Amino acid sequence: MQSDRPDFPMGSAEFVALIAMLFATIAFSTDAMLPALPEITADLAPATPERVPLILTAFIFGLGLGTFFTGPLSDAYGRKNIVYCGAALYIAGTVLAWASQSLDVMLAARVVQGLGAAGPRIVSLAIIRDLYSGRQMARIMSFAMMIFVLVPAFAPAMGAVIISFSSWRGIFVSFIVFSAISTIWMRVRLPETLAVEDRRPMRIGLLWNAVVEIFSNPMVRLSIAVQTLAMSILFATLMLVQPIFDQVYERADSFPLWFGVIALISGSSSLINALLVVRLGMQRIVTLTLGAQIILSAIMLFAGLDNLPDPLGFGFYMIWQVSLFFQAGLVLGNLSALAMEPMGHIAGMAASVIGAVSTVLAALIASPIGLMFDGDIDLLITSVLALAAAGFLLMLRMGRIAKRDAAVREPSA
Numbered sequence: 001m002q003s004d005r006p007d008f009p010m011g012s013a014e015f016v017a018l019i020a021m022l023f024a025t026i027a028f029s030t031d032a033m034l035p036a037l038p039e040i041t042a043d044l045a046p047a048t049p050e051r052v053p054l055i056l057t058a059f060i061f062g063l064g065l066g067t068f069f070t071g072p073l074s075d076a077y078g079r080k081n082i083v084y085c086g087a088a089l090y091i092a093g094t095v096l097a098w099a100s101q102s103l104d105v106m107l108a109a110r111v112v113q114g115l116g117a118a119g120p121r122i123v124s125l126a127i128i129r130d131l132y133s134g135r136q137m138a139r140i141m142s143f144a145m146m147i148f149v150l151v152p153a154f155a156p157a158m159g160a161v162i163i164s165f166s167s168w169r170g171i172f173v174s175f176i177v178f179s180a181i182s183t184i185w186m187r188v189r190l191p192e193t194l195a196v197e198d199r200r201p202m203r204i205g206l207l208w209n210a211v212v213e214i215f216s217n218p219m220v221r222l223s224i225a226v227q228t229l230a231m232s233i234l235f236a237t238l239m240l241v242q243p244i245f246d247q248v249y250e251r252a253d254s255f256p257l258w259f260g261v262i263a264l265i266s267g268s269s270s271l272i273n274a275l276l277v278v279r280l281g282m283q284r285i286v287t288l289t290l291g292a293q294i295i296l297s298a299i300m301l302f303a304g305l306d307n308l309p310d311p312l313g314f315g316f317y318m319i320w321q322v323s324l325f326f327q328a329g330l331v332l333g334n335l336s337a338l339a340m341e342p343m344g345h346i347a348g349m350a351a352s353v354i355g356a357v358s359t360v361l362a363a364l365i366a367s368p369i370g371l372m373f374d375g376d377i378d379l380l381i382t383s384v385l386a387l388a389a390a391g392f393l394l395m396l397r398m399g400r401i402a403k404r405d406a407a408v409r410e411p412s413a
Contacts, residue, residue: 010191012140014189018182019128021181022186023120024182026063026117027152028175029114030060031151031156031259032155032156032162032171032174033055033171034156034159034238034242034255036168036171037052037053038246040106044100044101052103053243053370054371055106056239057363057366057367058114059110059111060235060362061111061114061359061360062093063114063115064358065115066119067351067353067359068353068356070119070122070123071122071351072200072202072210076201078199079127079194080190082119083119083123084187086119087119089119090119091180093110093112093116094175096108097110098169118355121355125351126351127190127193128141130193131193137341141337153267157259159256162174210350219398219402220342222397223354224354224358226335226398229390230290230332230387230391231362235363235365236365237384240370244377244380258318262321266326266328267329268326269327269328272329273285277334282338283334283402286331287396290331290391290395291392292323293324294385294388297388301382306377317377339354
């Protein structure tokens with residue numbers, strides 16, 4: 001996987017590992033929290049336990065808001081400088097969360113954490129776009145995502161171990177250590193990928209022109225819309241996975257182990273995508289994956305998954321849960337690459353707008369789903385089915401536009 005810039009001194013394996021770790025700041029900040037939710041409920045919100053899963057979407061909401069700024073700032077001041085600033089804000093929010101004595105303070109701290117985490121998330125995408133293009137860019141993203149999924153596999157177990165030796169507050173100390181390691185690694189090993197002469201000053205007119213250009217492109221608009229729907233599925237699943245294990249299947253104690261199994265199996269999706277994306281293309285993979293999810297979710301819904309006796313019902317739930325994370329590995333990286341491909345000349349701004357819109361809207365869609373959960377798994381299955389169907393229809397629309405554009409570009413006979 002040779003970079004488009006042959007003078008780039010960092011090896012591809014190390015580059016993928018570093019990008020994966022920067023990405024993993026988000027996964028670690030959400031998945032390590034899952035086993036802590038019961039303790040946080042007991043300490044901070046015993047009277048309103050249904051609000052505690054908002055700890056996850058508060059972080060995601062802050063992440064989405066932060067992405068509005070980190071991309072254009074990285075276009076103006078360089079990629080690495082914005083990662084440093086984001087890491088400092090993330091650590092400040094982490095300290096506030098560690099010291100929180102109420103759920104409201106915790107939620108505010110998680111928003112600040114999300115704002116800081118937007119730095120490594122968006123700048124990482126821009127760095128990839130600085131160095132790669134087209135299907136090679138998608139391939140790099142797939143390999144980074146493959147390593148990235150190892151964090152969800154082990155994060156709940158790590159969180160459970162940390163809780164056993166300290167309390168839920170100890171998890172926030174681990175967040176600080178994780179962020180510090182990735183930031184120092186980037187500072188020491190990764191050269192700046194955006195030359196000073198290529199930077200775009202922070203002028204409102206330029207930013208507005210970039211936003212107009214992004215949303216004037218129908219392929220980018222559709223990519224953002226489908227990415228929003230796919231992320232809504234992922235966020236709703238993350239909000240409810242621990243309550244479902246606890247309330248529906250009474251497996252709260254073994255949740256970290258089962259979640260690790262789910263994440264490890266699902267991780268193969270990124271490898272499969274990396275192997276197939278050059279041959280099949282990003283659009284086809286996303287469309288086929290969403291179509292398969294529609295079929296599987298419909299089967300689970302009509303079979304009455306929550307009415308099946310244990311362990312049969314739990315076994316089918318595990319299959320469906322794996323499919324949801326498997327879907328994320330096949331869909332999200334490709335949709336990001338599809339949206340970023342026409343925007344290489346404004347990669348930072350494009351990464352910001354695309355990430356902000358999709359993340360904020362996905363958090364707003366997923367939060368009501370999580371708050372409405374009352375122990376009935378059909379709510380999540382129905383929501384996934386509806387969101388996947390909407391995404392599938394939009395992908396069909398994208399395919400028609402791509403064919404039309406290809407026909408227009410063909411030289412006259």
